[in-house]
Amino acid sequence: MPLLWLFLLVLAIAAGAFVLARARVMAQAGQDRRTLHSLPIYYGSNAAMKSAIPALLVLVLWLLAQPFYVNNAVSDMIPESAIADSSSRGLILAEVRRAADGLDLAVSTGGMTENEARNTRADISDVTARLSDAGAIVTSQITQPVLRAAQQFRVLNSAGYQIMSAVVLLIAAAGALWGFKETKPDFRARNVVEQGVRALLIAAASIAILTTLGIVLSLVFNTIEFFRLYPASDFFFGTSWAPSFSGRGGSSDLGILPLLWGTFYISIVALVVAVPIGLFAAIYLSEYASSRVRAFAKPMLEVLAGIPTIVYGLFALLTVGPLLVQVFGDDGLGWMQAGTAVMTAGLVMGIMLIPFVSSLSDDIINAVPQSMRDGSYGLGATQSETIRQVVIPAALPGIVGAILLAASRAIGETMIVVLGAGAAARLSLNPFDAMTTVTAKIVSQLTGDSDFASPEALVAFALGMTLFVITLGLNVLALYIVRKYREQYE
Structure with missing residues (x-):
């Protein structure tokens, strides 16, 4: 299921929970707001928040964790013999991701069928030609380990997204049911909603910190990967900048x-x-x-x-x-x-x-x-x-x-x-x-x-x-x- 549709479905469930909870508490109060602890809108907001927030939080965490799991699973499929001396496992995984994206593009454009994309015994030259014809960015020749890893990459990603969609929708429905059952005239809905809003404000304030942390970590990890290929001393103390890259590695004069x-x-x-x-x-x-x-x-x-x-x-x-x-x-x-x-x-x-x-x-x-x-x-x-x-x-x-x-x-x-x-x-x-x-x-x-x-x-x-x-x-x-x-x- 596309992420946009999943997001809209979660919002629709939350909106339904809001309407039902508000209607229920008014019916229990005999349409008399004076008997309620909080305004009716707070009861509806409580049900909507408990439906949407946990589901969206799981969605975000899943999207962050799935790439790590898939990359680790695919990395185990690549033998050390398939990694050249001038390359690294990170570069090979990048080729795997490009090949997987190319297979998705070829299937979507009709360049090959889904069965052909999953065929582990497919001809390497034929697959490379079809991906190039579909407009995918691939290396001059896809190797057999890269192709198999790319096929497994697609399978794991597809299964992960399907499971994620089911889990997120179940959490949204369970949260809506939870909020609906809590809806009673004596329930302190306003206090719960205000605490939830405060938590949302704290989360919003934390986005800047987390964004900065993400930027720093992405720079650090990729910089470490670079210094695994090229010596740091030549980079920081070299007096000439004339890089020339060939294939997956090799350079000259990378002084900063x-x-x-x-x-x-x-x-x-x-x-x-x-x-x-x-x-x-x-x-x-x-x-x-x-x-x-x-x-x-x-x-x-x-x-x-x-x-x-x-x-x-x-x-x-x-x-x-x-x-x-x-x-x-x-x-x-x-x-x-x-x-x-x-x-x-x-x-x-x-x-x-x-x-x-x-x-x-x-x-x-x-x-x-x-x-x-x-x-x-x-x-x-x-x-x-x-x-x-x-x-x-x-x-x-x-x-x-x-x-x-x-x-x-x-x-x-x-x-x-x-x-x-x-x-x-x-x-x-x-x-x-x-x-x-x-x-x-x-x-x-x-x-x-x-x-x-x-x-x-x-x-x-x-x-x-x-x-x-x-x-x-x-x-x-x-x-x-x-x-x-x-x-x-x-």
Whole structure:
């Protein structure tokens, strides 16, 4: 049964339980609500919650657990002799999943019958040709162990979904019956429903934490899988990035240092542009601008934060790059060879970061107590002296935190770098050279039809994990600085 239909059936059972429970309690009360402990809607909600929530919870847990069970069962079918030295069991399982998806596609499009898809003695060449004709993504030649594992993969998945549908519907019906039997005039339905709503709110608040945990675990597991194929020392300390993958493994020059250098170089140029402009704009808006000017200028400045980064990338590619070539290229100083360079991406990224720095700094400067300004004025200081010697030092921890947050935003930027900085991975101090960053290489490695368990994709997970650790460290440092020193000025 499709998941959508299963979900709708559970909701239909819950809706039926709601209507029946509400009608029952009203009938027991003789249509007099005053004899009820709770409003009728609470009795119906109690039955609906006990019908839907346990069933949907089992559905989610089943969908999370079934892939692990199926993968383990299928993995036992693959002998060690079928795994090449340059491959791994994870890559073979990825081929199994692709082959299983190809069999499903071929059956759905009429390329083969269900019996042919389950035939363990089928001709390998014929199966490979049929899957390719159906548009499936398969390797050049499916091996016999992979085909048998793919067939078992389909059988286990199909049986799992059927059992899951039956279990979920039974739980929904049992929950509806439970809630219906509890429906009596003296039942404290309101208390039960409010406790259930509280549990739902806690679950909703936990989604962000669980999502973060899932992202970290997916990065960690795939990064570990990558380092099983390639040495970590060459990855973190290599000075050349020129990957060349062949078959299931094999590569050369996977050093991340050129990518990290390009990432930090472009980010530094962006911060050199964004920090002075954003900080001066924040000082003007908070200390000098009238309320009328501030009401107009602050929203207009923050419009920059709402512009999609692809638009900034096009602006770098079509406007800023050619303009810099005219000034610093062969017609000018002769320093710049093409429009894609560190300077191009850095300038445009700096413009993008201005509202991040200005908005956060403006809020932090406004949070400085007015009494500190009044005390400075009372001692004879001018407005500019008060800003330099009182306001800025008081707000400095928050401003540093805002700059670090902007830096983490710059490090994680992708589209501006892809369109404005080029694709060359090099260690160079020339800001007019083309360079690339970690995020740009992640995009290039995951572009195309390669499977997420292939070496081409696994290296992207290793890059992503490295970038995640860097940006997480910057965010933690920024929050630490803000929280540690903010209390001194409150």
